[in-house]
Amino acid sequence: MADPALVVWMGQTEGVSSLAADLARILGENAVLHEDAALRAYDCDAYTVDRSKPQAVVLPSSTEEVAKIVRYCVGAGVPYTVRGAGTGLSGGALAALGGVTLSTKRLNKILSVDPENRRLTAEAGVANKRISDVVRPYGLHFAPDPSSQTVSTLGGNIAENSGGPHTLKMGVTVQHIHALKMVTVDGEIEEFALRGDGLDFLGVIVGSEGTMGVVTEATVRLTPSPKHVITALASFANVRDATESVAAIIASGTLPAALEMMDKGVLGALKAAFGLEYHPAAAALLLVECDGDDAQAVEAEMQAVRQAFGRHAALEVQIAEDDAARAKLWVARKKGVGAMGRLAPSIVTHDGVIPRSELPEMLEFIYAEASAAGLGVANLFHAGDGNLHPCFYFDDRDPGQVERVIETGERIMRRCLELGGSVTGEHGIGVEKIDLMSEMFSPADLAVQGLVKSIFNPGDLCNPCKVLPNQKSCAEHRKRWRGVAW
Numbered sequence: 001m002a003d004p005a006l007v008v009w010m011g012q013t014e015g016v017s018s019l020a021a022d023l024a025r026i027l028g029e030n031a032v033l034h035e036d037a038a039l040r041a042y043d044c045d046a047y048t049v050d051r052s053k054p055q056a057v058v059l060p061s062s063t064e065e066v067a068k069i070v071r072y073c074v075g076a077g078v079p080y081t082v083r084g085a086g087t088g089l090s091g092g093a094l095a096a097l098g099g100v101t102l103s104t105k106r107l108n109k110i111l112s113v114d115p116e117n118r119r120l121t122a123e124a125g126v127a128n129k130r131i132s133d134v135v136r137p138y139g140l141h142f143a144p145d146p147s148s149q150t151v152s153t154l155g156g157n158i159a160e161n162s163g164g165p166h167t168l169k170m171g172v173t174v175q176h177i178h179a180l181k182m183v184t185v186d187g188e189i190e191e192f193a194l195r196g197d198g199l200d201f202l203g204v205i206v207g208s209e210g211t212m213g214v215v216t217e218a219t220v221r222l223t224p225s226p227k228h229v230i231t232a233l234a235s236f237a238n239v240r241d242a243t244e245s246v247a248a249i250i251a252s253g254t255l256p257a258a259l260e261m262m263d264k265g266v267l268g269a270l271k272a273a274f275g276l277e278y279h280p281a282a283a284a285l286l287l288v289e290c291d292g293d294d295a296q297a298v299e300a301e302m303q304a305v306r307q308a309f310g311r312h313a314a315l316e317v318q319i320a321e322d323d324a325a326r327a328k329l330w331v332a333r334k335k336g337v338g339a340m341g342r343l344a345p346s347i348v349t350h351d352g353v354i355p356r357s358e359l360p361e362m363l364e365f366i367y368a369e370a371s372a373a374g375l376g377v378a379n380l381f382h383a384g385d386g387n388l389h390p391c392f393y394f395d396d397r398d399p400g401q402v403e404r405v406i407e408t409g410e411r412i413m414r415r416c417l418e419l420g421g422s423v424t425g426e427h428g429i430g431v432e433k434i435d436l437m438s439e440m441f442s443p444a445d446l447a448v449q450g451l452v453k454s455i456f457n458p459g460d461l462c463n464p465c466k467v468l469p470n471q472k473s474c475a476e477h478r479k480r481w482r483g484v485a486w
């Protein structure tokens with residue numbers, strides 16, 4: 001049965017003005033948005049096929065202000081959802097049950113830089129790339145580098161345990177967090193740190209998709225930037241040669257810093273959007289970067305990569321050894337997603353993981369499924385991690401197309417599971433994958449996860465309807481999302 005305290009906020013305007021007035025009394029009027037036009041800007045993240053408006057947006061400027069808002073929401077039974085830059089690709093930051101969206105936009109200070117101990121402390125709303133920019137003079141960088149890094153926030157990266165092109169060698173966000181400050185659902189300000197003793201709460205909170213509290217600050221680990229970097233861009237006449245090269249490179253014992261793939265759909269988009277052209281017979285590109293402090297070892301790694309390219313009939317291999325040439329080779333990877341915006345009004349990027357050896361078969365499966373559904377698809381992904389990103393481009397004004405994108409994505413994710421993989425590598429479960437959780441985990445597994453979550457978030461007011469299925473009051477949201485209200 002639905003929890004009346006939650007349902008009262010769903011899709012109604014009554015009580016909204018008093019909510020906004022209460023919030024304005026706590027934070028001041030310039031920290032509260034409640035006009036319809038403003039709220040529309042917060043009704044989804046980058047997974048745009050699911051939308052749900054909050055009744056108010058708050059813009060706190062300190063941890064203490066976050067704590068006040070959380071205490072108010074919990075006291076009044078109002079659901080609240082924290083939002084960073086809103087670049088999430090699984091609907092994590094949408095206000096599924098309405099209520100309050102708590103933006104970290106004004107939590108944007110770098111609090112301390114400690115190059116000697118390779119640490120930096122920043123507020124949660126700081127953009128990922130700003131951290132690396134600030135510590136570059138010390139020869140350091142923040143290793144997690146999601147392709148959204150110019151805007152996506154530290155808090156969002158922590159919540160999603162984000163990866164990026166350099167995850168293959170450097171790991172995901174959790175490996176780069178020393179400590180964090182979080183406002184719990186009780187409105188308490190707690191600190192969690194990496195210590196040798198006690199339970200690893202950081203490992204539980206990082207990746208919990210904003211369902212356990214509001215992270216307001218974090219201390220991150222900084223990584224020395226490598227002295228030598230060689231980058232290669234190889235063209236292949238077909239996807240199978242490219243994907244078999246990926247498995248061959250890894251099997252050779254080489255661990256590149258990045259191993260990214262772009263298929264013909266991406267090449268077509270790059271040409272349409274920016275006039276970029278690659279080898280005329282290319283159906284796929286592989287971008288490989290090797291790095292380290294020992295020039296000879298980096299050279300030897302790249303030699304092994306080139307041998308794998310040779311064995312798999314690469315049409316052309318371009319090599320870059322300086323920053324200017326390297327930037328040119330990265331253009332296809334960096335501009336690929338943006339280019340797809342030129343192909344259709346909307347895109348949905350799916351995210352799954354499979355063993356790398358299954359890449360050739362999986363790509364064929366994706367093309368067959370997209371063709372059967374009459375959908376355009378392009379693939380641009382972290383091939384070295386076996387982390388797929390089939391990106392469907394379509395017209396979201398047509399409910400039938402939206403439904404086919406969701407269903408086709410689910411079929412691809414089920415295939416990932418059959419091949420021994422996972423339904424997400426880095427974009428999270430959010431609302432998008434929630435129905436697939438019970439296919440990936442047994443009821444007992446889900447019950448244990450629910451127990452852990454309930455310790456941090458007993459009433460489900462903090463980011464409801466995300467990650468774990470069958471939450472109270474979420475059936476209505478799910479029904480709207482699956483096309484009923486389109």
Ligand SMILES: Cc1cc2nc3c(=O)[nH]c(=O)nc-3n(C[C@H](O)[C@H](O)[C@H](O)COP(=O)(O)OP(=O)(O)OC[C@H]3O[C@@H](n4cnc5c(N)ncnc54)[C@H](O)[C@@H]3O)c2cc1C
Pocket residue numbers: 045046081082083084085086087088089091092093104124125145146147148151152153154155156157158159160161162163164165209210211213214215216337426427463
């Ligand atoms: C073009 C593009 C490229 C991308 N490339 C990558 C990639 O290479 N790798 C990758 O992993 N992802 C990628 N993403 C996905 C996305 O950028 C990441 O998930 C990113 O970490 C989200 O950060 P954000 O600040 O936008 O968070 P939001 O989208 O605002 O929120 C994401 C989730 O985090 C929670 N959250 C946000 N801030 C906090 C906080 N302070 N405390 C608690 N919870 C919080 C939200 O509630 C939500 O559940 C990409 C997205 C786009 C659009």
